[in-house]
Amino acid sequence: MLEIKNLNVHYGVIHALKDVSLTVDKGEIVTLIGANGAGKTTTLRTISGLIKATSGQVILEGKDITNLPAPQRVELGLSQVPEGRRIFPEMTVLENLELGAFLRKDKQGIKKDIEHIYELFPILGDRRKQTAGTLSGGEQQMLAIGRALMSKPRLLLLDEPSMGLAPLLVREIFEIIKNINSEGTTVLLVEQNASMALSIANRAYVLETGSIVITGTGEELMKSDRIQKAYLGG
Amino acid sequence: MDQFMQQMVNGISLGSIYALIALGYTMVYGIIKLINFAHGDVYMIGAYIGFAATTYAQLGFLPALLISMAACAVLGMTIERIAYKPLRGSTRIAVLITAIGVSLFLEYVMMFFVGAEVRSYPVLLSNKVFHLGNVLINTQQIYIVVTAIALMILLQFIVHKTKTGKAMRAVSIDRDAAQLMGIKVDNTISITFAIGSAFAGAAGVLVGIYYNSIDPLMGIMPGLKAFIAAVFGGIGNIPGAMIGGMAIGIMETLVSGYGYSLYRDAVVFAFLILILILKPSGLLGKNIREKV
Ligand SMILES: Nc1ncnc2c1ncn2[C@@H]1O[C@H](COP(=O)(O)OP(=O)(O)OP(=O)(O)O)[C@@H](O)[C@H]1O
Ligand SMILES: [Mg+2]
Numbered sequence: 452m453l454e455i456k457n458l459n460v461h462y463g464v465i466h467a468l469k470d471v472s473l474t475v476d477k478g479e480i481v482t483l484i485g486a487n488g489a490g491k492t493t494t495l496r497t498i499s500g501l502i503k504a505t506s507g508q509v510i511l512e513g514k515d516i517t518n519l520p521a522p523q524r525v526e527l528g529l530s531q532v533p534e535g536r537r538i539f540p541e542m543t544v545l546e547n548l549e550l551g552a553f554l555r556k557d558k559q560g561i562k563k564d565i566e567h568i569y570e571l572f573p574i575l576g577d578r579r580k581q582t583a584g585t586l587s588g589g590e591q592q593m594l595a596i597g598r599a600l601m602s603k604p605r606l607l608l609l610d611e612p613s614m615g616l617a618p619l620l621v622r623e624i625f626e627i628i629k630n631i632n633s634e635g636t637t638v639l640l641v642e643q644n645a646s647m648a649l650s651i652a653n654r655a656y657v658l659e660t661g662s663i664v665i666t667g668t669g670e671e672l673m674k675s676d677r678i679q680k681a682y683l684g685g
Numbered sequence: 686m687d688q689f690m691q692q693m694v695n696g697i698s699l700g701s702i703y704a705l706i707a708l709g710y711t712m713v714y715g716i717i718k719l720i721n722f723a724h725g726d727v728y729m730i731g732a733y734i735g736f737a738a739t740t741y742a743q744l745g746f747l748p749a750l751l752i753s754m755a756a757c758a759v760l761g762m763t764i765e766r767i768a769y770k771p772l773r774g775s776t777r778i779a780v781l782i783t784a785i786g787v788s789l790f791l792e793y794v795m796m797f798f799v800g801a802e803v804r805s806y807p808v809l810l811s812n813k814v815f816h817l818g819n820v821l822i823n824t825q826q827i828y829i830v831v832t833a834i835a836l837m838i839l840l841q842f843i844v845h846k847t848k849t850g851k852a853m854r855a856v857s858i859d860r861d862a863a864q865l866m867g868i869k870v871d872n873t874i875s876i877t878f879a880i881g882s883a884f885a886g887a888a889g890v891l892v893g894i895y896y897n898s899i900d901p902l903m904g905i906m907p908g909l910k911a912f913i914a915a916v917f918g919g920i921g922n923i924p925g926a927m928i929g930g931m932a933i934g935i936m937e938t939l940v941s942g943y944g945y946s947l948y949r950d951a952v953v954f955a956f957l958i959l960i961l962i963l964k965p966s967g968l969l970g971k972n973i974r975e976k977v
Contacts, residue, residue: 501861525867537862539855550855553848554867602867 452477452637453498453606458507460493467493469661471507475606480628480638482648482669484682485658491641492534494658495608498639499531500524511606526554530604534611534641536595540584544575547583547594551601561601568597571627589620596627606637613644625651645682649673657682687819692942693935698826698895700934701833705888706911707918707926708840709761709881715857715921716877718777722784723764725908726791727882731757731889732899733799739807746809746894750832753890754883761882762875770871788908795901803900806893829891836887837927843880844923853877857921906950910937913957919970928968 453475460468468490475481485491496502498509500521509517516524530551538547548568552561569576572593578586583594592612599607609628613621621644629651632638642648649655652669657678665672672678706728713721731753738749768787772780814823844850855863856873864870892907893899914933918925933953940952960967 499865501864520869521864522867522869525865531865533862533865537859537865539858539862541858542854546851550851550863550866550868553852598866 452479452512453639454508454510455494455498456508456510458494458497458509459505460490460497460502461505467661468497468504471658471661471663473656473663473666475637475639477637478632478635479653480632480640480651482640482642482652482655483658484642484645484648484655486681487643488660489658490661491658492610493661495531495534495610495639495641499529499608522554525602525604528603528605529608530599530602530606531608532595532599532610532612534614536591538583538586538591538594538598540582542583543580544583544586544594545579547598548575548601551598554602564601564603568600571630572597588615589617589624592616592624596624596631600631600636604636606639607631608639608641610641611643612640613642613647621647645678646673649678688942689939690818690820692938694820694822694826695942696935696938697931698829698934699938700931701830702888702891702895702930703907703911703914703934704927704930705833705836705884705891706907707914707930708837708923709885710912710915711918711920711923711926712853712877712881714915715923716853716874717769717773717780719769719780719784720912721881722781722908723768723787723791724881724885725904725906725911726788726795727757727761727764727904728885728889728892728907729899729901729904730760730791730795731882731886732893732903733795733889734886735890735893736804736806736899739809746828746890749809750887750890753886755886757886757889758879758883761878761885764882765875765878770874792901792904799901801901803898805897806899809894825894829895832887832891836884840880840884840923849873849876910950910953913953913960916957916967917960919967922967922969925967925969 455471455473458468458471471494483491483494493502497504500519504517508515511527511529514527516527539550548565549561552564555561574590575593575597578590583591586594596612612624612628616624625647628638628640640648640652649669649672654668655666655672656663657665657672665675665677706724709724710721713719713724734753734756735749738744738752764787768783769780772783810824810828812823812825814821844853852863852868852873853876855866855868856870860870910933911930914929915926917932918929936956937949937953940946941949
């Protein structure tokens with residue numbers, strides 16, 4: 452589905468990603484964990500095309516998209532829930548969802564999918580006419596996920612969906628991510644909440660200061676001493 | 686009282702024109718955070734295109750208006766493509782200085798081609814005067830206000846109901862997030878320039894009809910005042926620009942109407958200073974949101 456080969460990204464003199472390679476297979480949930488500043492967001496933003504890599508390749512379903520602008524990547528089935536939600540606060544919940552479907556032309560399908568998002572997140576249905584900026588943090592996160600789903604992505608990139616949410620809500624969001632995945636969307640999940648992320652992931656990568664240091668299945672990593680110490684507080 | 690009402694009528698006509706220009710400033714600012722100082726000159730060129738269309742091609746009001754709007758839309762997109770787009774990502778001051786350069790360029794290129802002298806518009810609209818009590822309203826004023834209001838309604842429709850408008854709003858709120866929706870930022874910026882410039886072109890034609898005289902430097906003062914109107918309304922805010930334009934127009938005619946026309950411009954600029962001190966974000970503007 453997605454293959455990243457020897458990706459290097461610089462911010463001026465800062466070498467943020469160093470030869471990062473990873474793959475996500477169709478149908479998987481893959482998680483990328485790591486401490487603050489490790490380069491997780493940078494990785495996702497490079498995949499979605501918001502940042503240009505200095506070298507390396509991003510390949511989506513066999514197609515080299517390294518130099519494709521971000522909007523065209525959405526057309527190819529990539530969708531990102533950005534760090535910090537980045538919903539459009541001055542617009543209503545409904546308008547946010549409609550923007551998620553910006554590239555689609557099937558009016559009926561869009562309508563149906565908006566209803567589907569309201570089923571997934573009933574609170575969004577109740578708030579449909581409200582401006583998104585007035586939603587609570589958790590509701591905004593749901594909206595960000597709902598908006599990303601509106602483009603009918605084949606690969607969904609999520610950047611710390613649990614950030615700032617109460618434990619109960621975190622569990623709910625992860626349940627929903629699992630459901631989205633079982634409905635056929637491949638997921639690449641960036642998280643700091645390592646235990647939650649590893650518990651739902653098929654495979655995981657650990658990023659430390661711009662390099663992948665460990666990789667394995669979710670279970671393997673959960674049992675690893677190094678991960679226990681560094682990320683699971685064990 | 687009659688005197689006051691009369692000045693209000695005149696002020697609303699002038700204010701409609703400022704509002705049309707202010708909309709272009711505010712839309713462009715909203716989307717790329719640039720004070721497009723060349724905007725007043727697009728308005729000037731719009732006035733000349735209207736002049737050419739009516740004088741040489743002998744077209745009527747409506748065709749002249751539409752031609753001027755279309756030509757200015759193309760001009761605005763061209764300016765953006767050539768002068769501003771290559772500077773995307775550079776410092777704001779660099780783009781601002783470029784805008785001033787574009788402004789001077791347009792003024793003096795026009796001067797080279799059409800000469801510095803003032804030209805007068807042919808009489809396009811019958812200048813019938815209506816009496817409402819002791820207040821006089823002429824047909825031109827009615828045309829100006831009706832045209833301006835029609836265009837503003839059209840703009841509201843575009844911005845809120847069409848896909849293009851939604852893309853414009855999305856890009857001006859959060860450029861990266863807009864890209865993640867599949868919105869092409871460059872195209873959206875281009876369209877914003879086109880619409881803003883078309884409105885300036887319409888304002889140019891309306892002013893030509895109203896004041897009946899145009900010259901290559903005519904864009905400077907109204908440009909500045911429309912900019913003040915946009916700041917007053919809250920730069921980046923579309924209804925704010927409409928209200929701001931009206932307010933500045935009315936303020937200016939009231940000051941002149943009561944015999945202080947010498948201070949007309951000074952009052953408007955003093956007003957700008959006052960806004961910047963009291964409420965820098967403008968009437969409807971939000972305080973700048975820090976991004977996380
Ligand atoms: N726009 C930028 N300009 C300069 N440096 C940046 C920029 N964005 C990120 N960095 C740097 O690149 C490194 C990786 O940042 P990144 O945001 O990818 O980390 P992260 O793993 O997502 O961290 P967090 O968990 O805190 O979100 C950091 O050292 C950061 O300071
Ligand atoms: Mg991050």
